[in-house]
Each structure stands twice: as C-alpha cells, then as structure tokens.
Amino acid sequence: MNPTPTKQLLHVEDLVLHFRTGHGTVQAVDGVDFDLDAHRAVVILGESGCGKSSLAKAMLRLLPRNVESYSGKVFMQGVDVMALTEEEFRHNVRWAAMSLVPQAAMNALNPVLRVGEQVAEPAMVHLGAKKAEALDLAKRMFQHVGVPEDFLNRYPFELSGGMRQRVALAMALVTSPALIVLDEPTSALDLLTQANIMNVLKRIKHELGTSFILITHDIATSSELADEVAIMYAGQIVEVGGAKDFFPAPLHPYSQMLMASVPHLRSESDPMFITGQPPSLIDLPKGCRFAARCPFRMEKCSEEPPVVTQGNRKVKCWLHA
C-alpha cells in the first residue's frame, strides 16, 4: 500500500473517532484505512453498533459534542481535508466535494418548505447560484433521480417514501460533488422501491461519474452497487477488496460467516448464524476483536492482527499472515 493521493479520489488513513460517554470511551471508529478511486463505489458493510454510521460522520466532520478524539488523514482529491479549519472544510469540502445522504434522510426533509427549494438550497449556499439557476439545477437533478418535474412545487408530505428518498439524493447531488456518502439509503423502503433506488444510484454512477461510499448492513442489496467491499467489525475494517473477489470468496472468518448467514432466494443453501455478540466498543478485547466468536481462533489471536495484502485485497487476520 503506497498511497499516491493525487491519483485517487479518496485516501483514508488511520481515521479515529472516539466518543466520551458516562460509561467510558466508545471507540466507534478505531483506525480505519481505505482508498477509493474516482467513479467507483465502495460498500462499507457491518452490523449494528460496528461504527459504520460514525465513520460517515467522521468523513464529513459532522461531529457531536462528546468527541474525545478525532484524528487521522483523509485525502480528498489530493488535499488533506483533516488539516483544514472548520470554515475551510465547510466551504470547500462538505457539499462541494463530498455530500451525505444521512440515515432516514427521507424523514429529514423540512415539512414546511417545497421540496424544490430544499434541493436548490445547497446550490445557492455552496455554489453561489441565484435562486432561479438553483431551481433549474434542482430540476435537472430531479430528472437524474427519476422524480417528475412538477414535484418541485410539492411539499414532503405529498410524496411517498421512495420519492422523498430520491429528493434527498437529488439534494446531495445538486452541488455535483465527486463523492456521496450514503448511510443506509434503502433500509426503510419497500422491496420494489429499494430496487428502484439502487437502479437510480447505478444510473447516476454511469451518467455523472459520481463515486459512492455506501454504508449498509444489507449484504444482498449492497452487491447491486459495489465495486469494492469493506467489512467493518467493532470499529475497524477487517477486510477490503474488489466485489468480484469478495462475494465468491471472502477471506476474513467474520466476512465468511456473515456471508454464510445470508439466505439466498435462487440457490439452496442452509444459512448459518454467528454465535455470541460483538464486543462492546467501550471495553474492547486485546488483539483480534472477533477472536471470541471465531472458529479458527489461535493463540496468536490475542495479539493485534496484521493487515495482510493479497493482490489488491487486504485482510486483518492472523490466518492469512
């Protein structure tokens, strides 16, 4: 791994985000590394409480008040955005280069503003566009996400869940960022609506060349968009690799067991489950964090596992060392 930050869209190195709580320090994001090239999508897969939403917040520097530590390097188009001041970050990075579709975004629209105005607003604030230009941009974004033009003048309550999700996506797109972070974009939606939204994301990726970080727990749906897959467990990324390599043959024992727990519609498989629970992010075990649930546990696993590179895949496990 030899970072050449100028060639890639995004390079994240040793990103840390810890929270202070009454029970102790929650190590939600604890040394995350990954890279993303332009026009690609990486899926961050993990179960609830693994720190994946905190990773989204850390990427966009949308931090709550109880942050204990926040460090690491995030190179966006060659610029270390972690070195920027809050004001510079707000002007040049958030929305302009990287935008977020937060979890349950469709319920986060302002109920008393027309959706067209809400989509236009980031363009006015971040691109300095006039209101008419911004509304024109919003109209174009509506076409990309498949919302009829006349919906510009509607209020959120007049739209279905799927349509509101598309509006939230249009809002993230309106400033033409190079990267969009999607936090569980389909989890509250119906099956057919989910398929529709995934189609929209694929189309945007082809038509506009936007890159995506898709944060989800839904393994089957994630494969609809993934070029690369990163598996997150207890605050760390334990495996990262190309989707074509990962889906047929995951490397890390956790990834293998997670994949084996997915019921398949089109083939006969007997899904398995993982016994035990993930460790508390307050009181993490020494060494490998999955060791307590791992069927391949060895003595060595009580030491911090190395990140092993196999071709363009990486896995944090002693088995592959």
Place this chain on the structure above:
Amino acid sequence: MVAEIKQTRIKEMKIELAPLLSIRDLHVWYELRRLGFGHAGYVKAVDGVSFDLAPGETVAVVGESGCGKSSLMKTILGLNVPTSGEVVFDGRNLSELKGSDLRDYRFQVGYVQQDPYGALPPFMSIQKILEEPLIISGMKDKDARLERIRKVMSEVKLYPADDFLPKFPHMLSGGQQQRVVIARAMLRAPKLIVADEPVSMLDASVRVEILKLMHALQAEHNLSVIYITHDLSTVKYFSARIFVMYAGNLVEKAETRRLLENPLHPYTLALLAATSDPDARNAESFKEVPPGEPPSLVNPPRGCRFHPRCARAIAGLCDQQEPPDFEPEPRHFVACWLYRPEEQEQ
C-alpha cells in the same frame, strides 16, 4: 433461475385436517371522516381475503407496506373488528366471542412483534414481563409461574434463566430481546403464532438464528404460524405456503416451492426479480421494476388493482373486471386474468 430452488425441509401440507383458522371473504375497512364529522370514504385495507390454515401449518404473507397485511394480522389477533366476513378459529366465530371467551382466544394466539425493543416495556424486568400474561390468565401460584417461565425460556434458549430474569430490556441484545418476545408469545401454549416481520429489525447474523428457533418451536409444538414478511429470501426456510398480498387482496396462493419455481402473478414476478442475492454481477445490470407505486386503498383502481403497473394487462378486461382466483395448476391459486381457462386452452 428460480427453477433450481429445491424445497426439502417443508413438511407435506395437511390439507385433509379440519382447519384451525378459517378466513372467509374478510373485509377490513377503516372509515375516513372529514374533520371528525362527515363521511369521506373508506380505507379498504383488507378487501375480500379468504384462506384456511391447518393445525401445524406455516404460511407466509408477503407484501409491501400498505398492502393490508398488518390489518389482516390485527383482525386475526382480535384487535380489529372485521367490516364483513368471518374469522373462524377452532370452529368458533371470532365475532361471537365476548369477555372471558375472547380472552381465552387470545391465550391461544401468540403474537411476535416486529420491533422487539418497542414491544417490551422498558421499565419492567424480564421476569415481570413474562409473569404478567400468566397472572392475567389466572395462574396464582408464583412458583408455578416461575417454573413455566423457566421452561419457556429454556425453549427459546435464554439460559441461564436466572441471569436474565432481573434484567431490563435495554440490557439485552436485539436477538435476546426477540427471544423474550417469542417466549412471551409461547407462555400460554398457543396453537397459532402470528409473527409480524419477526427478524426485519435484527442483524443478518442473528436473523437466521431466530428463524431457526421459531422453526424448531413450530415443529416441536405443532404450531400454526402466520409469518408476515416482505423478504422472500427467508420464506422458504420457514413456511409451507406463501400468500402474496397486494392492495388488500391475496393475489397468489401456493405451496412455497411451487410459487418460487413457477411464479404466475406479474406482481409476484416483480417481487422475485427485485430480490437480490449477494453477487458482484448484480452491479452490472439494472433491475426490472414495474412503474408507479401501489394504489391508494381509498380509491383502488377498477378491475385488477395491479393493472396500471402491469406490462401484460389486457385492455378492456383487466381494467374493468376484478379477477377471481384461477387454479392453473392444482393448489396454485392466482387472481390474474392471464390465467383464465380459455387462455390456457388456446
């Protein structure tokens, strides 16, 4: 693609037995009022649903939100009063049950909620939560209650029970909370379990564990189970039959294997096509999704309710007349004009 699906574990259907639950032309309509006064129409949440459920049989009701599956479920639980039609349980009509008979009925039907955390009162310990149904059902002896609770807790694999009894719901993981919910449903030895999306709020690795647990309980106690879900990929591990629900109607009813191998209704086909299996090749193609959205249940479209979204709709027929249930192959019912007998003879 679906033809490869083999079904091994599902038991033979027990069609010969007298049904445990029989639903006859059930309608559940909610009245809409304008400012609390004038009548403004009905929400036709369930509009003409009929089926039989044999003792020990498991069915899945598959449909999207707003298709009326929750209204159907609540009516079976006795929480909604049907507008018309009948719910007959064990030979007795639900609408005729009153007072203690209705309470006895509810003891025979267990309910597993969707969101385990929302279904457990946060200020009650697990012991209190599990004792309450027993107290209400008149079990006065505390030791007997605890004995029953321990037995059920071991059945749902919450052991050692004494570790869990003093805890509060927030101290348990999602999977453990769902086990408590299942234990609560099992306490009164029900004959029927209604499970409303029992695993949709859980993580992937826990989901299968809960489904397997429910399957084991079903087999051991010969329970009838109505499994309500939107996730077709979990259905075949659990249910002998599938009912597909769309806009208040059951549009297709068949044995699980038959339905997955040979889906007939265009809506069922759309649901199956939209369900992904994890595969990197998915990213290379677009999914085929029918246009539009499910209709309003206040003013459903004339004729077949799916016809505005259906690519194979027959003009002059599908938009005029509501299709009845056809049976193009034995025990496979589909409410779609494409399968009317003349069509097959041609």
